[in-house]
Amino acid sequence: MAKKGKLKVGIIGTSGIAGAHFDCYKRLEDTVEIVGGSDIIPGKARAFFDRKGMPEAKAFEKNADLLSLGLDAVSVCTYNSTHAECSIESLKANANVLCEKPMCVTLTDAIAMYETAKKKRKILMVGFQPRFDPNMNLIREVVGSGVLGDIYYVQTGGGRRRGMPGGNFILKDKAGAGALADIGCYSLDMVMSALGYPKPLTVSACTANKFGTNPLYSKEHDKFEVDDFSVALIRLEGGIALDFRMSWIMHMDTTGDTMFFGSKGGLKIRPAGLGSGWGGAWDGTIGPIYLYSDVAGQMCETPIPMREESHDRFFLKVKSFIEAVRDGAPSPIPTIESVYNQAIVDGIIRSSAAGKEVAVELDIKP
Numbered sequence: 001m002a003k004k005g006k007l008k009v010g011i012i013g014t015s016g017i018a019g020a021h022f023d024c025y026k027r028l029e030d031t032v033e034i035v036g037g038s039d040i041i042p043g044k045a046r047a048f049f050d051r052k053g054m055p056e057a058k059a060f061e062k063n064a065d066l067l068s069l070g071l072d073a074v075s076v077c078t079y080n081s082t083h084a085e086c087s088i089e090s091l092k093a094n095a096n097v098l099c100e101k102p103m104c105v106t107l108t109d110a111i112a113m114y115e116t117a118k119k120k121r122k123i124l125m126v127g128f129q130p131r132f133d134p135n136m137n138l139i140r141e142v143v144g145s146g147v148l149g150d151i152y153y154v155q156t157g158g159g160r161r162r163g164m165p166g167g168n169f170i171l172k173d174k175a176g177a178g179a180l181a182d183i184g185c186y187s188l189d190m191v192m193s194a195l196g197y198p199k200p201l202t203v204s205a206c207t208a209n210k211f212g213t214n215p216l217y218s219k220e221h222d223k224f225e226v227d228d229f230s231v232a233l234i235r236l237e238g239g240i241a242l243d244f245r246m247s248w249i250m251h252m253d254t255t256g257d258t259m260f261f262g263s264k265g266g267l268k269i270r271p272a273g274l275g276s277g278w279g280g281a282w283d284g285t286i287g288p289i290y291l292y293s294d295v296a297g298q299m300c301e302t303p304i305p306m307r308e309e310s311h312d313r314f315f316l317k318v319k320s321f322i323e324a325v326r327d328g329a330p331s332p333i334p335t336i337e338s339v340y341n342q343a344i345v346d347g348i349i350r351s352s353a354a355g356k357e358v359a360v361e362l363d364i365k366p
């Protein structure tokens with residue numbers, strides 16, 4: 001049922017990305033009232049709202065104090081390792097949650113988040129804004145149309161030549177994983193959502209950190225604790241092999257194209273930004289797309305015209321969340337899909353630590 005009046009929203013974790021959530025909520029002021037926020041660092045939430053020109057916003061150091069205000073919706077903008085506890089606490093307080101990506105760090109936490117949302121009948125949406133790019137939809141439509149026949153092999157691609165963050169992103173207890181969690185979750189979401197999110201069954205992975213720990217490439221080399229590169233072979237339900245690669249930094253322009261191999265056709269998505277200083281970054285922007293198929297016995301390579309790129313994906317993500325909360329609709333990005341995404345990230349972390357293939361245990365019903 002549609003909710004009347006403005007939705008009361010709050011922000012948990014008031015650092016960098018919280019600013020983007022705040023700005024989007026401001027643009028939605030007809031529907032939304034920003035009530036306040038919380039951050040475990042004393043004074044940080046207050047300073048955030050003062051900087052944003054909103055001294056009337058309430059600021060707390062305990063999330064419980066913010067949630068006691070009876071919020072309709074919360075953005076969880078903390079580092080990865082506290083996504084689960086903050087989302088679960090918010091859902092239990094009857095708030096709908098827009099949680100930053102990746103969903104969390106472990107599959108156990110992802111399942112707990114999913115089950116809490118289900119029990120409380122609240123939205124738990126993980127913020128993959130590339131989903132709101134028209135060309136991402138184009139890829140989903142092409143793959144979903146069946147034109148490729150039976151898909152048996154998929155390769156994710158892209159990666160950054162130079163694009164290593166610092167701060168909490170390189171600390172294991174805060175981020176959980178490096179390039180894998182930060183941008184790997186996006187490239188997984190791109191191909192998995194196009195495939196309709198088949199269940200992951202096994203994962204065999206390796207990770208490396210040849211650059212993050214090297215003073216030539218990292219100012220914070222003595223603090224670097226995560227992967228800057230990771231590669232994996234994932235078996236998916238339906239006999240599909242998924243070949244995953246992701247990198248924050250490498251002596252290469254790209255880890256490759258994104259490719260779908262099918263019995264009737266193939267689809268290739270070139271990385272965007274090849275040759276730029278960023279070097280083929282995969283951040284949701286999509287390069288030229290080609291369809292490979294036989295026509296009258298001839299092998300054809302057909303460029304698929306691109307749709308106009310959206311520069312407002314982040315806003316569209318927040319807007320779709322707010323509209324779903326207002327209308328009592330399901331999460332615009334089904335939560336179970338983010339659980340499967342996390343299952344792969346978790347499998348890659350476990351497999352690379354164990355040095356062997358691991359099984360993915362997913363005993364939950366969508």
Ligand SMILES: NC(=O)c1ccc[n+]([C@@H]2O[C@H](COP(=O)([O-])OP(=O)(O)OC[C@H]3O[C@@H](n4cnc5c(N)ncnc54)[C@H](O)[C@@H]3O)[C@@H](O)[C@H]2O)c1
Nearest residue numbers: 013014015016017039040041077078079080082100101168
């Ligand atoms: N969607 C995107 O485009 C995008 C871009 C950047 C970052 N992110 C994601 O957003 C998240 C945050 O990124 P950031 O750069 O703002 O991180 P950050 O590490 O700078 O900030 C996290 C903030 O959360 C606070 N915090 C941690 N645990 C908390 C808790 N239990 N309760 C309240 N506050 C808590 C910290 O004190 C800190 O101020 C990460 O998960 C990251 O992957 C997404």
